[in-house]
Amino acid sequence: MELNWILDSTGLELSPEKTRITKITHGFQFLGCRVRLKWDDRYGLTPRIEIPKTVIQDFRYRRKQATGLASV
Numbered sequence: 001m002e003l004n005w006i007l008d009s010t011g012l013e014l015s016p017e018k019t020r021i022t023k024i025t026h027g028f029q030f031l032g033c034r035v036r037l038k039w040d041d042r043y044g045l046t047p048r049i050e051i052p053k054t055v056i057q058d059f060r061y062r063r064k065q066a067t068g069l070a071s072v
Contacts, residue, residue, distance in 0.1 A: 007013055022028055025045075027036025034050040063069075 004014065020028070024037045027034050029035075032052065032055060034048075034052075036048055036050070037045045038048045040046045
């Protein structure tokens, strides 16, 4: 079953400029995060969502500002 057929039935469409087919082990960017599969010796292939450090630091800064814990 082709994805375009499913999307057409819902009234949605893929954007050719934004759509790229890649191996899941190479990963892809989605909403600013990197999504990929990584090999783990105990569990085999496991899904990973990697959040950039700058996003985490920005969140921590905003949380401290909002809660008044800026000196922590």
